[in-house]
Amino acid sequence: MPGSQSNDSPNSKRSYGKDTLRPVTIKQLQDATHPHPDAEYFIIDGAEATQVTFVGQIRNISTQTTNVTYRMDDGTGTMEVKVWIDAEEFNGEENQAVAKPKPVEQGYARVWGRLKAFNNKRHVGANIIRPLQDFNEIQYHLLEATAVHLFFTRGPPESATAQQSKTGGAQANGMANGHAAVGGEGLPAGTSQATKKVYQLISTLPQGHEGVHVQQIAMAGNMEVSEVLKATDDLNGMGKIYSTVNEETFALLSF
Structure with a gap:
């Protein structure tokens, strides 16, 4: 700034x-x-x-x-x-x-x-x-600060956790059938494991109209922010994601 x-x-x-x-x-x-x-x-x-x-x-x-x-x-x-x-x-x-x-x-x-x-x-x-x-910005800010506080102290909402569990089960079934379990479906051959992981996290993490911030991705995936940023650059170049409100918030590009 x-x-x-x-x-x-x-x-x-x-x-x-x-x-x-x-x-x-x-x-x-x-x-x-x-x-x-x-x-x-x-x-x-x-x-x-x-x-x-x-x-x-x-x-x-x-x-x-x-x-x-x-x-x-x-x-x-x-x-x-x-x-x-x-x-x-x-x-x-x-x-x-x-x-x-x-x-x-x-x-x-x-x-x-x-x-x-x-x-x-x-x-x-x-x-x-x-x-x-x-x-109205006063109330909006307090609600936003509360939501971020709850995310860091209690984790994502139950609905998001259930969705992640469901996705994890699907990945396990894919492993049993001999498919990759990283969530890299539709990505080019040779895509790094980190990029596949970030793509999977963006697909499953709770997000509003603004998308998912790199900090949220890093925490959920136990990754370094620099590693996430490199992966988002790769995915952006592939046309799989796009930046929304700023250069560190991304959403899936659906067709």
Whole structure:
């Protein structure tokens, strides 16, 4: 995202493939565990969380020379959100004929950024903060954060688990009949086992209209995100899947 504050160090570049964007509540950010002081991520519900997004009410705005600090409250807790000021961009916005809507005190806003810890105090370093135009987004966000929390703590819905069991049974029958049990039907000869596995997971994992995110595929298949990304590139090239809302969310291409 524009204005990203991630460092350009080799460590940050190596972790690029593991970047995620997770909907959360402020209480989850407060309860998140930090593996070690130099880690660029926190652990929420047993999973790595790099970039996060949440919706809250702005209780206070404090403008400094280098940043603007917003005190946010979403009903589960409060958290400071810091947006660093880019002088050139700031002056450019002042000269625009039509200014973009700006967050105001007591108004609601959505934040995208990274959870950070400094001097034993946590804050979110924001890439973007924008005021809400539709207050239905508040309820939508809380429902989305709840659904993701339940997925990580309780697993997929029972209907999806039953579907996976049914698919597993079909694969076992295929093994008995001498067929491949990886779920690679319709894939070209020579397709790697990892690519077949990812194709099978995309076919069976629960998904809405947006498809399945690579992080979800990696967790379900006990695979590295980089391995999943390579497999999705292969499947995309074969015309078997397509990206939906972003470059890391995929759905099957049906004919």
